[in-house]
Amino acid sequence: MADTSKPATRKAAIVGGNRIPFARSNTAYAQASNQDMLTATLDGLVARFGLQGAQLGEVVAGAVLKHSRDFNLTRESVLGSRLSATTPAYDVQQACGTGLEAAILVANKIALEQIESGIAGGVDTTSDAPLAVGDDLRRVLISLSNAKTLQDRLKAVAKIRPGQLVPEIPRNAEPRTGLAMGDHAAITAEEWEIGREEQDELAVRSHQNMAAAYERGYFDDLVTPFLGLARDNNLRPDSSLEKLAKLKPVFGTGEGATMTAGNSTPLTDGASAVLLASDEWAAERGLPVLAHLVDAQTAAVDYVHGGEGLLMAPVYAMPVMLARNGLSLQDFDFYEIHEAFASTVLATMKAWEDAAFCKDKLGLDAPLGSIDRSKLNVHGSSLAAGHPFAATGGRIVAQLAKTLHEAGPGKRGLISICAAGGQGVVAILES
Amino acid sequence: MAVTVLDEAPNLRALYAKAAVTAWGRGGDLPTDRLARKGVAVDPAHLAAYTRVCRLPLDDVLPATYPHMLAFPLQMALMSDRSFPLALPGLVHVRNRIDVVRPIGAGEPLDLEVWAERFAAHRSGATVDLCATVSAGGQEVWRSRSTYLARGATAPEGAPAADVEVSVGALDRVAATWRVPADAGRRYAKVSGDVNPIHLSGLTAKAFGFKRAIAHGMWVKARVLGALAGRLPDALSVDVAFRKPLFLPSTVTLSTAQADGGWDAAVRNASSGSEHVVGTIRPL
Structure with missing residues (x-):
């Protein structure tokens, strides 16, 4: 149990959450911006817990794909929400680990x-992605906007080549390896x-659990x-x-x-928020x-030169x-x-x-062992819901x-989320 | 009073053309006939385009000004009809009051009805009100009253005095500064269908006596509400007076102050301080 040598700190309570249904890219939310989705999600949480006009300690959220105009995305969303305008806010970004x-x-x-x-919270759109x-x-x-004279401007414009006019579309790829996730x-x-079959089985169970x-x-x-x-429009009950x-x-x-489109998460739009x-x-x-958030840990692996898999960092964070x-x-x-x-x-x-592996890589005397699969992702996870990067942590x-609360007091739950950049975030919740 | 139910929204471009060629020789009393549409569904793509151009949040509730998008074409059909006593070219929108009885879901089928009333005497002409009511499930959820001024026109004998003023508090603190670009009128025209030439370009505006193109009043009103998103009551009344035209491009300021459970607001020219729009927002 908890280490008694540490000074006692109180544990933060999780009061509840709210999210909008997740939508596959370029479907129901094709016209919505990150700010629209995050604001609506905050307002849903406000409505659920009677927080109209309330000044909270802070709101922390982020988006992985973000327009430069959204530098203060979370604060802007708070200002457009029904929360008090005197609630501070800031953005974080840790790829798919953002929400957690x-x-x-x-x-x-x-x-x-x-x-x-x-x-x-967190929000992401791949439909309204920044180009x-x-x-x-x-x-x-930039040199055009700095140019003072017409001559300078013309000189700057003359440097434009047709090939430069193709915009850069954000890709779901690692900058250092050039490989897609x-x-x-x-x-x-x-x-x-x-x-292949065990992957498909996991995917089917995710859809069935969430549909149920x-x-x-x-x-x-x-x-x-x-x-x-x-409902999440990626969900396939059948x-x-x-x-x-x-x-x-x-x-x-x-x-x-x-790995197929069926056992990999699709690009998704959505937002989530949790009240603590x-x-x-x-x-x-x-x-x-x-429930209470008992503890958490992040880790990172060298997937570039170190030979570890990009999404294996949670494995290291856990022990x-x-x-x-x-x-x-x-x-x-x-x-x-998290089912990336x-x-x-x-x-x-x-x-x-x-x-x-546990001995050589994690430095453990014995392996951590196996997980009872009947306790895993019991209400479905990202393969069913979809995965709007920064919104997944809040969903989970x-x-x-809620799952722990339903099961009664003293129940423990574990979260493991992998993220781009070879990072991972894990956490313990307890009811 | 007869109510004509239309199957679809009238084409505004055609109505402007009709109004222009039939501008002369008008007179008499206001028509008592009403126009209506039943079971109108909001087009989500149009709603999204509207929220973008007006800088409003996009969610499942219609912005207070959005039903005007649905009612305005019907009002234009009334005004461009030969039976309407005032010529459409030259009519100026001077006041608009919108009541949102309850938040309207973007998915609710809506029934609209519009009519004209209150032909009134104004010191520089005559005013007329174009009214609209929107119902959902048989209950009125929204209504509006747009007051138009026809300079030089004469109201009928015994007409009441025009009521075009909205009074607000001091509003001496600037909340925001907006740079309104030269194409603001064209952008809003594209979404709203309100292709009145005075909004589209300097040249077309000059033909109607304006030195430059002017912004749509209803666009300014919507932007004011957008700036107050999250701080508005669910059921509200937004009453604004359109004063000096907002010439494009312009830099304007928005001033706001809490008042009576709602807000007072003013949009003014950033350098001259002349008032473009003043209005009140109150819980209904």
Whole structure:
């Protein structure tokens, strides 16, 4: 249990969450901006917990794909929301770890008694993505705007070449390796010998779990309809192994290619937000406490030159956090491992089971061991919901907190989220 | 009073042309006939374009000014008809009051009805009100009153006095400065369909006696509401007076102050301080 040598700090309570349904790229939210989605999501949370005009300790959120005009995205969203305009806000960005990292930041300030309440969130759109002009054209345009005379301006304009007019579209690729995230994941899948069928099985279960959760109204107090969408439109309740088996691989090459559009997350638009607070603040307002954020850990791996897989950092973060809390990997009632790709979830679990890996790479005497699969992603995860990068953390935190609360007091849950740049964020929640 | 139900929104370009060629020889009393549309669905793409051009947040609730997009073409059809006593070219929008009875969902089918009333005497002519009501599920959810001034026109004998003023508090603190570009009128015209030549270019505006193109009043009104997003009551009344034309391009200031549970607001020229729009926003 908790290390008693540390000074006691209070744990931040998770009061609840709100998100808009996630939408596949260029569908229901094609016309919505990050600010539209984040503001609507904040207002949904405000409505759910009666926060009209309330001044909170802070709002922390971010987006992975962000227009330069949105430099202050979260603060702008707060100013357009029904929260008090005197609520401070700031942006964070840790790729797919953004939402969970935001929750950790808010929770830590609550634990340190610097604030009593806060919202953590995230938003992303791949439909309204920022386009940039190429470096050459950008330099020409800057010198054009600096030009004082007509002659200087003409000189600057004369440097424009037709080839420069093609905009740079943001790609889901690692700048240092040039590989798409899926290509990186395919390398890891091959290394860990992750089969096609087990990936498809994980994907089917994600869809079935989430569809069942929607059916029983589980998401009623977690999701607010937006722009005519009431459920995640990537969700396929009728998903089956037979259907997924027909899909052709999209990442990896040759015989060993196992990753398809069915067992990888699609580009998605959406936003999420989680309300955190001290127990006292929640009690004063008559708000529930679903769970507490007990601890968290981030880690990073050298996927460029160090030979580790891009999405394997959570594997490293986990033993550090478990040891600090005196817990084993099996001491949890629910596990939320973000399904960037089915193969990532499977490789992560396989690494924790692997004695040689745990000894050589993680420096452990014994492997962390296996996870009871019936406790994994019990209400569906990113393969079903979709994955608007920065919004996934908030979805998972709220979803797990509610799951723990439903299961009763004293239940423990574990979150593991991989992120671009070879980073990973893990956290423990307890009801 | 007869109500004519139209199956689709009238084409505004055609109505402007019709109004221009039938401008002369008008007179008499206001027509009592009404125009209506039933079960109108909001086009999500149009709503998105409208929120972008007016800098309003896009969500599932219609902006307070949006139903005007639906009602205005019907009002134009009334005004361009030969039976309407005032010539459309030269009519100036001087006041607009909108009541939002309750927030309107973007997915709700809406019934619209428009009519003209209150032919009134003004010191420099006559005014007339173009009214609209919007219902959802048989209940009125929105209504508006647009007052137009016809300079040099004469109201009928015994007409009431025009009511075009909106009074606001001091408003001496600037909340925001907006650079309104030269193409603001064309951009809003494209979305709203209000292709009145006075908004489109300097040349077309000159033909109607304006030195430059002028911004649409309803666009300015929508932007004021956009600037106050998140701070407005659900049910509200927004009453604005359009004073001096906002010539394009311009730099203008927005001043706001809390008042009676709502807001007072003014949009003024940044250098001369002359007032373009003043208005009140109050809980209904």
